[in-house]
């Protein structure tokens with residue numbers, strides 16, 4: 001095979017950008033052969049914009065049964081990612097799913113098991129993994145250059161969203177429609193980068209502020225504390241209600257400190273390991289002798305197009321995936337645990353008990369169905385253009 005035929009299921013905001021990128025030739029050796037959406041307005045858009053060689057479906061089962069492609073990109077509301085992913089993999093398709101992999105750990109375990117059995121390529125759209133600064137930070141930690149990790153602190157509250165954003169889709173910011181708020185929608189990228197660099201913590205406690213800045217049913221603010229068995233601690237702060245926001249990650253270790261902010265990674269490397277200085281120095285508070293280095297991000301990261309290209313090359317030539325689909329479970333483990341902790345007011349030990357979480361989520365969903373959604377949804381907007389708001393922003 002020297003060309004990958006790709007179908008995009010769900011051509012709303014994100015899916016239509018993926019479809020346009022492929023149709024416009026931004027993904028080498030990939031051809032857009034089909035799209036699917038339940039909304040007529042989006043199918044009309046596809047007929048106008050994507051060219052006559054693209055088949056248009058209203059029903060994804062039909063698309064999958066007719067084998068109009070070799071691979072599918074799934075860009076529908078998150079609870080459907082495992083449902084469509086399992087069906088597509090079982091029918092022999094390679095799958096690239098949007099984030100999050102699903103909304104609860106139990107369904108994602110099923111999707112991962114299916115993916116492993118299928119032998120097909122399975123990837124997830126963690127486009128922030130293409131950012132060179134996050135990649136460098138990961139290298140500093142994994143190579144041991146930062147030494148024994150003490151603290152990880154990430155404030156990423158530049159995910160500001162208006163009520164108009166929340167009102168642009170009936171599924172948004174509801175327990176039934178998307179299974180959560182800022183942690184489930186905006187933060188999968190950040191929680192994935194956190195776990196990609198440091199791993200999933202062993203215990204989590206969280207405070208999730210529901211409806212603090214918007215008329216929604218779920219959290220628009222969260223603070224998570226994670227603790228690792230090796231003694232490292234992590235604090236993660238986010239919200240969609242603050243302007244101007246901050247995006248600042250700091251990791252301190254026994255061999256130095258690294259900070260990413262404003263498109264720059266700053267690294268202060270200690271001449272001596274603090275673990276040793278603490279017990280060998282004869283002065284009470286010696287100043288650290290450090291070497292400073294920095295890396296500045298030039299231009300934008302390859303982001304979504306980078307992941308689409310990597311996925312295509314993985315299918316065609318076996319290139320390693322930058323963002324394997326089965327790794328989607330890690331950030332979801334943190335999100336689900338944060339919700340459980342916030343609901344119970346207790347620490348949650350990981351790995352999370354997926355059955356307990358699912359039972360609690362079902363209760364939330366039932367409660368929401370009884371009380372009804374409190375906001376009116378305006379016309380759903382999607383114009384097929386690529387949005388700045390999906391990139392890493394400083």
Ligand SMILES: NC(=O)c1ccc[n+]([C@@H]2O[C@H](COP(=O)([O-])OP(=O)(O)OC[C@H]3O[C@@H](n4cnc5c(N)ncnc54)[C@H](O)[C@@H]3O)[C@@H](O)[C@H]2O)c1
Pocket residue numbers: 009010011012013014015036037038039042058060075076077078080098099100125127169185381382390391
């Ligand atoms: N990676 C990123 O940076 C990024 C950015 C935005 C959105 N996303 C993800 O993409 C997904 C979609 O988000 P969005 O903002 O595009 O939402 P959206 O509401 O604009 O688009 C979703 C589309 O799916 C369609 N759809 C729903 N059910 C369907 C079904 N059964 N069959 C076919 N089509 C169906 C809807 O009609 C809609 O057009 C979400 O999971 C979201 O988290 C990722």
